[in-house]
Structure formats: C-alpha cells, structure tokens
Amino acid sequence: MYTQGLDQRGDNAAAPARADDPAALAAFQARIDREEKIEPNDWMPQGYRRTLVRQISQHAHSEIVGMLPEGNWITRAPSLRRKMILLAKVQDEGGHGLYLYSAAETLGVSRAELVGQLLAGKAKYSSIFNYPTLTWADIGAIGWLVDGAAIMNQVPLCRCSYGPYARAMIRICREESFHQRQGYELMLKLARGTPDQKRMAQNALDRWWWPSLMMFGPSDRDSVHSSQNAAWKIKRVSNDELRQKFVDVTVPQGHFLGLTFPDPDLKLDEGTGHWNHGPIDWAEFNRVVAGDGQCNRDRLAARRKAHAEGAWVREAAAAFAAKRAHARAAKAAE
Amino acid sequence: MERRAALFEYLLRLGDSCLVLGHRVSEWCGHAPELEEDIALANVALDLTGQADMLLGYAARIEGKGRDADALAFLRDAWDFRNLLLCERANGDFAHTIVRQFLFDAWQAELYAALARSTDAGLAGIAAKGVKEAQYHLRHSGEWVVRLGDGTDESHARAQAALDEFWPFTGEMFETDAVATELIAAGIAPDMTPVEAAWMRTVDDVLAQATLARPKSGWMQTGGSKGRHGEELGHLLATMQFLPRAYPGAKW
Numbered sequence: 001m002y003t004q005g006l007d008q009r010g011d012n013a014a015a016p017a018r019a020d021d022p023a024a025l026a027a028f029q030a031r032i033d034r035e036e037k038i039e040p041n042d043w044m045p046q047g048y049r050r051t052l053v054r055q056i057s058q059h060a061h062s063e064i065v066g067m068l069p070e071g072n073w074i075t076r077a078p079s080l081r082r083k084m085i086l087l088a089k090v091q092d093e094g095g096h097g098l099y100l101y102s103a104a105e106t107l108g109v110s111r112a113e114l115v116g117q118l119l120a121g122k123a124k125y126s127s128i129f130n131y132p133t134l135t136w137a138d139i140g141a142i143g144w145l146v147d148g149a150a151i152m153n154q155v156p157l158c159r160c161s162y163g164p165y166a167r168a169m170i171r172i173c174r175e176e177s178f179h180q181r182q183g184y185e186l187m188l189k190l191a192r193g194t195p196d197q198k199r200m201a202q203n204a205l206d207r208w209w210w211p212s213l214m215m216f217g218p219s220d221r222d223s224v225h226s227s228q229n230a231a232w233k234i235k236r237v238s239n240d241e242l243r244q245k246f247v248d249v250t251v252p253q254g255h256f257l258g259l260t261f262p263d264p265d266l267k268l269d270e271g272t273g274h275w276n277h278g279p280i281d282w283a284e285f286n287r288v289v290a291g292d293g294q295c296n297r298d299r300l301a302a303r304r305k306a307h308a309e310g311a312w313v314r315e316a317a318a319a320f321a322a323k324r325a326h327a328r329a330a331k332a333a334e
Numbered sequence: 335m336e337r338r339a340a341l342f343e344y345l346l347r348l349g350d351s352c353l354v355l356g357h358r359v360s361e362w363c364g365h366a367p368e369l370e371e372d373i374a375l376a377n378v379a380l381d382l383t384g385q386a387d388m389l390l391g392y393a394a395r396i397e398g399k400g401r402d403a404d405a406l407a408f409l410r411d412a413w414d415f416r417n418l419l420l421c422e423r424a425n426g427d428f429a430h431t432i433v434r435q436f437l438f439d440a441w442q443a444e445l446y447a448a449l450a451r452s453t454d455a456g457l458a459g460i461a462a463k464g465v466k467e468a469q470y471h472l473r474h475s476g477e478w479v480v481r482l483g484d485g486t487d488e489s490h491a492r493a494q495a496a497l498d499e500f501w502p503f504t505g506e507m508f509e510t511d512a513v514a515t516e517l518i519a520a521g522i523a524p525d526m527t528p529v530e531a532a533w534m535r536t537v538d539d540v541l542a543q544a545t546l547a548r549p550k551s552g553w554m555q556t557g558g559s560k561g562r563h564g565e566e567l568g569h570l571l572a573t574m575q576f577l578p579r580a581y582p583g584a585k586w
Contacts, residue, residue: 064364067372071364074379075357078577078586079404080387083360084380090363091376097369136577136586194584302365310367312492313428316485323484 020045032233037163040106048232052162053107055234057114060100061125063093064118065299069133070142078136085182086139092175099172103164119304127285128211130293137190137197137204143183145205145212145250151176152246153216161233184253191257198258205254206262213277214285216243222282244274251275340516341454342396343416344523346406347513347559349389350417353407354567355438356382357574358425367428374474378435381467388460408578412568413561420503422558422567429492432478434500439472440536441507441529448524457522476540483544490545497541498549505554507533513559 025045031038038044067090074090077083101111117123128146133139154176157169190201217223220240229235254261265278288296360379366372390403420438425431446468449461482493508530510518517523541548557563577586 064369067364074360074363075573076576078408078581078584080353080383080390080407082586084383084387087360087363087376087380087383091373091380094369094373094376098373101369189586193586194581196581197584306365306367310371310428312486312488313367313371313482316489317481319489320481320485 020047029231032161032231035233036161037166038161039163047228048162048234049107051229051232051234052165053104053109056100056104056107056165057109057117058124058126060097060104060114061118061123062129063097063100065125065129065303067093067097068299068302069129069131069295070139072133073136073139076136077139082186089143089179089182092179096168096172096175099168103168106164115307119300119307121291121300124289126215127288127293128215129299130288130296131207131211132295134207135200135204137187137200138208140183140186140190140201141204141208143179144187144253145183145208146215147176147180147183148250149212149215149246151180152242152249156236156242159233159236187257187259191259201257202259205259209262210281210284211288213243213247213280214282216240216246218282218285219280247275247277248273335512335516337516337520337522338396340513341457341522342393343513343559344517345389345393345396345457346416347418349386349393349403349406350415351421351438351558352382352389353386354415354417354570355421355435356380356386357570358421358423359431359435361425362431371428375431378471378474381471385460385464385467388463392456392460404578408575412563412571415558415561415563415567415571417558417563417567418503418506419555419558419564420500420506422564422570423500423503424566426496427492429482429489430496430499432475432482433493433496435471436475436479436540437500437504437537439468439475440533440540441504443468443472444529444532444536445524448529452523453521472536476536479540479546480544483541483546493544494546497546501549501551502553503555505551506556506558509556509559511559 024043028038028043028045028048038048070086070090070093074083074086077086101114104114105111114123118125133142151173154169154173158166158173160166160169187201187204190197217239220238223239251261251266263278265276267276268274269276287293291297356379359375359382362372362375363379364372366375386407387403390406394401394403394406418438420434423430423434443465446461446465450458450465452458452461479493482489484490508526510526514523514526518525538548578584
C-alpha cells in the first residue's frame with residue numbers, strides 16, 4: 001500500500017540525463033506511447049530508472065514501516081477472528097514489501113542497499129505511518145481509509161509502463177481491496193455497537209481523515225510537476241484527481257456508518273457531483289514528511305532495533321550457507 | 335472422571351497451548367531479523383490462532399454452557415488456563431523463540447498425527463487439518479535450529495542456552511494424568527509413550543545436525559494442565575484480554 005506523492009517533490013531525478021542518446025530516448029518514448037511494457041533487460045533512460053527505484057523502494061519501505069502501527073494491535077485484537085484477520089493482513093504487507101523490493105532489484109539495486117537507506121533515515125516512506133494507532137478503531141480506520149487511499153493511488157500503477165512494477169501492483173491491489181473491505185466491516189461493527197464503540201470509531205475517523213487525504217501528496221498546483229513521469233506513464237493520474245476520487249467514494253461510506261467527518265467545509269457540489277473538502281493543512285504534511293511527526297523517531301528506532309538485534313541471526317544463516325556450500329564443493333571435488 | 339468433562343479439559347490443554355504460543359510468536363511481527371521471518375512467524379502465529387479457535391470452539395460445544403471460543407480465550411483468568419508452561423515463556427532472543435517453537439512443533443506434529451486417528455470425530459478432524467500446519471512449522475523451526483546451531487560461535491551458544499533453558503519444560507508434554515487416562519481408554523487421546531519416542535527421535539536428529547547437545551533430563555517443570563502457571567502468563571492475558579474486559583458485552 002501507501003505510495004504517496006513524494007515522487008514529485010523537490011528533486012529532478014526524473015529529468016533525462018544528458019548522457020542518454022536522443023535517438024534512444026525517442027525510441028524508448030515511442031515504445032511507451034505504444035503502451036509496451038518496459039522489462040528489466042530493456043534499455044531505459046537513467047532518469048526513468050532512478051525514478052522507479054525511488055518510487056518502488058519508497059513503496060516497499062512503506063509496507064515494512066506500515067507493519068508497525070498495525071502490528072501494535074495484534075496481541076490485543078478483541079476476538080480470535082479479528083486477531084487472525086489482522087495477522088493475515090500484516091503478513092500480506094510483509095509480502096508486498098518482498099515483491100516490491102524484488103521489483104526494485106530488477107532495476108539493479110540490492111534490497112540490502114535500499115534497507116540501508118531506510119535505516120539511515122535517507123529514504124522516505126508514506127508519512128501516514130508516523131501517526132500512532134491509539135485504539136482498536138484505528139485498525140478499522142487504517143483498513144478503510146489508508147488502504148482505501150492506497151488503492152486509489154495504486155490501481156493506476158497496475159498500468160505503469162515498467163512491467164515488474166505493474167505486475168506486482170496487480171497482485172497487491174487485489175489484496176489491498178480485501179483489506180479495505182475488512183477495515184470497513186470492522187468500522188461498521190463499531191458504529192453499530194455500544195456507545196463507547198461508536199465513540200471510538202468517531203475518534204479514529206477524526207484523527208485519520210486528514211492524514212489520509214494527505215496521502216495523495218501535494219496539490220497539483222503546488223507539486224514540482226510530474227509531466228515527465230506522466231509522459232513515461234509511471235504516474236498516470238494527478239494527485240488532486242486521485243484525492244477527489246477518494247473523497248467522493250469515502251464520504252458516503254462514512255455517512256452510512258453514521259459518523260461525521262472532521263471538516264466543516266465538506267459539502268456536496270450538486271452540479272459536479274463531487275464532494276468538496278476544506279483546506280488541507282500542508283504545513284502539518286510537510287512537517288511530518290520532514291521527520292517531525294508523533295512517531296517518526298519511534299518507527300525508525302523500531303526498524304533499527306530489529307535490524308541490529310537480528311544481525312547475529314543473519315550472520316549465522318550466511319555462515320551456515322557458506323559451510324554447506326563448501327561441503328558440497330568438497331564432495332563434488334572427490 | 336466423566337468422559338465429557340475429560341474431553342473438555344483435554345481440548346482446553348491443546349487449545350490454550352496454541353493460543354498462548356500463537357500470542358508469543360505474534361509479538362515478533364514487524365520485529366524479526368529478516369523480512370522473510372516476519373512473514374514466516376506471522377504465518378505460524380496465524381495457524382496456531384486458527385487451531386486455538388477450532389479447539390476452543392469445540393471445547394465450548396462439549397462443555398455446553400453457552401460459552402464460545404472467544405469467551406474461553408478472553409474471559410478466563412490465568413488459573414483456568416491449561417496450556418503447557420513452555421508456551422507462555424517469554425520470547426527472549428530469536429534463538430529462544432526458535433528452540434521453543436521447535437520443541438513444541440516436534441511434539442505437536444506427532445500428537446496431531448496420532449489424534450487424527452482419534453475415535454472422537456471432532457477432534458480427529460481438527461488434528462488432521464492441524465498436522466499439515468504442524469509439519470510445516472517443524473520444517474521451518476527445525477531448519478533454523480540447524481542453521482543457528484551450526485552457524486557462528488555466537489549463534490551456537492545462543493541456541494544451546496535456549497535449549498538448556500527450555501529442556502525442563504518438555505517433560506510436561508508427555509504427562510499422563512486421570513484426564514488423559516480416561517481418554518486413552520476410550521481411544522480419544524493417544525498413549526503418549528510412542529509419541530514421546532518419536533518426538534525424541536526428531537529432536538535427536540535435528541540436534542545432531544545442529545551440533546547441539548541434548549541436555550540431561552533431570553527435574554521437569556509441571557503444572558500447566560492444572561492451572562499452575564508462571565508469572566508471565568498473567569501479563570500475557572492482561573494484554574490479550576484487554577478489550578473484552580474493558581468493554582464488557584461489546585461485540586467486535
């Protein structure tokens with residue numbers, strides 16, 4: 001889940017490198033325009049490769065960091081059924097991380113290197129995971145809103161021009177949409193439950209609504225621009241279009257739950273059929289992306305701790321594999 | 335002992351062991367040494383929770399007092415739990431988690447294989463499904479025991495320390511008390527002597543590959559099946575049962 005519009009902010013990785021031969025660039029663009037998929041061994045511009053590595057690895061990191069806020073509730077899930085659903089969901093996220101790191105590896109970068117960037121604090125991940133999961137309703141809100149927003153972002157990526165990424169997204173989107181329905185069903189149970197449960201659901205919506213809207217990234221008016229990514233068919237729909245689609249789908253769902261959205265300006269435009277929302281607090285978004293959110297430090301610390309404490313395990317596995325390989329080689333030489 | 339009451343007790347022992355160990359394993363989710371292990375351990379936890387759901391659900395039907403699996407899982411206190419003491423022990427490092435899992439998996443795989451032939455159709459069905467999962471878990475934990483034992487000096491030392499710590503908790507797996515005797519006589523539960531012998535063969539085989547030494551079997555811990563638990567179980571339950579306890583009567 002959980003790409004956000006970070007790929008358009010503040011750098012020009014998408015700009016074609018000077019070294020790329022104009023004839024090769026033109027032939028590449030012609031392939032893209034014919035909707036051909038680009039495969040790992042095909043020639044591609046340096047900027048295309050860099051953009052994809054960054055976007056896919058951010059997406060993979062988001063899956064891995066995203067395991068933390070939801071994993072926070074596995075041991076406290078209130079029924080055996082809910083515990084199993086949540087375990088399966090978090091396990092799926094780990095699986096998505098694996099596919100995505102593998103897709104990134106087809107572009108010539110190793111998973112160890114990408115994980116190293118995350119642990120060093122140099123790589124970004126979806127900033128929604130820098131918010132805490134305070135109550136059980138947050139698990140429902142994440143499924144309903146965060147996975148819902150992720151699906152909006154990711155469905156167009158199933159048609160991304162880079163084959164391995166597009167194929168990974170098809171499988172991921174199928175699982176995300178399952179998670180989204182489970183999250184909504186959880187919210188429905190709370191909304192139809194006791195007064196305390198309904199209050200819990202409302203409180204979760206109050207906290208997760210705005211960060212969910214921020215998941216689509218900066219407004220099209222303010223984004224650096226994505227014309228190159230659009231031409232390369234990496235990003236096919238703009239941030240604001242995706243955000244609007246999400247709002248239009250989600251607001252009636254929230255009303256069906258009997259919940260209210262924390263936005264006094266939220267209003268249906270009868271003419272266009274769209275739900276207009278109030279202004280997004282971009283200062284908050286930029287602050288959290290830059291590292292000053294409630295959980296940024298905790299999330300990175302948790303990943304670093306797991307990595308550091310697991311070092312001896314990975315060393316043991318490598319040493320064992322080397323011993324076995326050596327033994328096999330010795331046997332073959334006999 | 336009346337047979338129905340004995341079966342209820344027996345199902346609690348099996349179900350509570352799965353529930354409590356599943357909880358422990360799930361604590362790793364997002365914190366494992368490798369992403370592959372996050373996924374594998376979550377899968378083991380998921381399987382064990384699923385088995386607990388079936389076993390406790392069946393226990394509740396046998397009891398016939400209107401409780402369900404969730405009521406048994408979330409609304410009993412520590413002294414009413416019947417899990418093996420091994421299952422409630424804290425995770426410790428990865429070697430402790432893996433060794434604990436291996437000792438359990440080797441036992442559960444043998445026990446379920448035997449229970450799949452139980453004269454009680456309900457239990458036989460649950461065991462027949464569970465045995466495939468248990469064998470898969472055993473392959474995972476067994477391979478890791480070998481890797482850690484025959485990996486580096488550090489991993490060997492950690493694995494041996496874990497084995498030494500947990501060995502005294504293995505005797506409880508093979509105890510035969512009045513509950514078991516009643517069920518063995520009815521062909522519902524298996525005689526544990528061959529189960530123990532098969533378990534020991536698996537353990538010896540894996541430990542030999544792992545270059546680990548099997549600890550001497552001296553005094554063994556006991557008490558889980560009577561509700562005499564260690565101090566850690568209460569904390570585990572305080573976490574696990576928080577929501578149903580904090581919001582009595584709520585449906586989730």
